[in-house]
Amino acid sequence: MIKMQNVRKTYPGFDFELSLEIPEGRITGLIGKNGAGKSTAIRLMLGLVKAESGTIELFGKPITEITMQDRQKIGVSLAESGFNGQFTIAEVKKILAKMYPEFDETWFMRECRELRLPEGKQLKEFSNGMKAKLRVLTALSHKAQLLILDEPTAGLDVEARNEILDLLRDYAAEDENRTILITSHIASDLEHLCDDIYLIHGGKQLLHEETDVILEQYGLIKADEAQYAALDKEYLLGSRKEPYGYACLTNDRKYYEENVPGLVVERAGIDEVILMMTGGKRK
Numbered sequence: 001m002i003k004m005q006n007v008r009k010t011y012p013g014f015d016f017e018l019s020l021e022i023p024e025g026r027i028t029g030l031i032g033k034n035g036a037g038k039s040t041a042i043r044l045m046l047g048l049v050k051a052e053s054g055t056i057e058l059f060g061k062p063i064t065e066i067t068m069q070d071r072q073k074i075g076v077s078l079a080e081s082g083f084n085g086q087f088t089i090a091e092v093k094k095i096l097a098k099m100y101p102e103f104d105e106t107w108f109m110r111e112c113r114e115l116r117l118p119e120g121k122q123l124k125e126f127s128n129g130m131k132a133k134l135r136v137l138t139a140l141s142h143k144a145q146l147l148i149l150d151e152p153t154a155g156l157d158v159e160a161r162n163e164i165l166d167l168l169r170d171y172a173a174e175d176e177n178r179t180i181l182i183t184s185h186i187a188s189d190l191e192h193l194c195d196d197i198y199l200i201h202g203g204k205q206l207l208h209e210e211t212d213v214i215l216e217q218y219g220l221i222k223a224d225e226a227q228y229a230a231l232d233k234e235y236l237l238g239s240r241k242e243p244y245g246y247a248c249l250t251n252d253r254k255y256y257e258e259n260v261p262g263l264v265v266e267r268a269g270i271d272e273v274i275l276m277m278t279g280g281k282r283k
């Protein structure tokens with residue numbers, strides 16, 4: 001559904017180079033710390049900025065050949081909604097209806113009410129959370145086959161985050177061919193939503209893995225100095241010095257559980273994976 005091959009973009013002090021493939025029917029998370037290059041990746045695949053080299057395909061064709069009809073099949077949520085701050089929901093609704101033949105007005109108005117978006121207020125008077133919810137509803141309002149969402153939960157409280165994540169889960173469950181790419185620096189949001197995770201850092205991919213594989217097979221080892229010195233490092237992805245010795249990330253928790261008696265090996269969540277791979281020492 002989305003394919004980026006050796007896509008390069010440089011800004012002063014930042015060198016982005018990424019390949020990724022997002023298959024139809026999957027929910028893929030692009031995670032990374034602030035400044036990792038998540039929004040750059042999204043702007044490149046939407047053709048909002050031009051790559052210096054590499055190829056980008058959407059729906060199996062180069063982005064330069066994407067038609068207006070193809071664009072109708074994409075739902076996008078970026079940092080800015082693009083709507084005039086003086087508009088109310090009624091005006092947003094009219095614009096969406098004009099732009100998208102598939103716009104589902106009943107669904108849109110029902111969800112605006114469910115998410116408690118004030119119908120009488122201008123968008124500039126919305127809180128940040130309200131604006132974020134409206135951006136996501138806008139992306140979902142025309143039954144897009146492909147959703148591209150840049151930090152849709154950023155700045156939201158836990159309740160609002162869960163509301164958005166539930167909406168996305170329902171959206172994907174309604175049609176198994178729907179494809180979602182979502183960026184976030186909040187790993188726990190993605191852990192319960194995404195089939196696949198790409199971790200990027202400094203504009204480069206550090207990891208691409210199925211979420212289930214991370215949760216089932218990855219582990220966090222806590223080793224004292226002697227244990228660390230004797231440890232077979234083959235299945236370690238990174239390690240970090242700690243007061244007690246070393247914390248190490250492995251992609252084969254079972255191997256260490258079965259072969260090193262007495263070693264503390266815990267399950268690793270995606271937060272630990274990010275922390276260890278972006279802050280720890282690589283192997």
Ligand SMILES: Nc1ncnc2c1ncn2[C@@H]1O[C@H](COP(=O)(O)OP(=O)(O)OP(=O)(O)O)[C@@H](O)[C@H]1O
Nearest residue numbers: 011012014032033034035036037038039040041185
């Ligand atoms: N138009 C631009 N001009 C110059 N530098 C840019 C531009 N856009 C992005 N960058 C740089 O590219 C790097 C990646 O930025 P990007 O917005 O893609 O990161 P991000 O992962 O989305 O971060 P965040 O989580 O903070 O939104 C940063 O160093 C940023 O300063």
